[in-house]
Amino acid sequence: MKIRLHDRASFQPDRMAKVALAASPRMLVDLYCLEPGQAQKPHAHAEQDKLYVVLEGRVRVAVHGVEHVIEPGEAVVAAAGHEHGVVNDSGARAVLLVVVAPPPPHA
């Protein structure tokens, strides 16, 4: 199935929206859609890697104590066990492609 990433973006007024694009026992593919000011709080997964790719907007991603400002065409990997979080402190909406492998046990 072809996925048109930008067409799938969907926002929530009260918190970051996570849009599931694909899920298997091996990989989760989501969009994270953040209005200005929205965030996903820092957290860690013991056994999961997470790849962030910015599709639209600009966000601040903190991974293992290092902050990265990333824009379209830029990516950051949070390795298993490393705390990571994302904040949209820009003035515009942001859309990220996020891949998690393997899926967390609670997913």
Next chain:
Amino acid sequence: MKIRLHDRASFQPDRMAKVALAASPRMLVDLYCLEPGQAQKPHAHAEQDKLYVVLEGRVRVAVHGVEHVIEPGEAVVAAAGHEHGVVNDSGARAVLLVVVAPPPPHA
């Protein structure tokens, strides 16, 4: 580490170039860089999912017998066990972000 995806693209005259961006026991993140006419032959991984995201250009991805023409901002997932291949039959270079989870045993 921030990855500037387009800066990492690198082409080979004789075959599709695969540029490793990140690798762990959980996930491989690569760029596939295809000159016009280059391809990755159809193949399958019994236990791996593969996500293709087009960053630049236009390619034809065949997954499990279905062909998809994908362009920037579009993606296709090849699930474990499903044959998949990619051809750049356009007249321009193509760059894809490819995530494989988990890495194949031979990777």
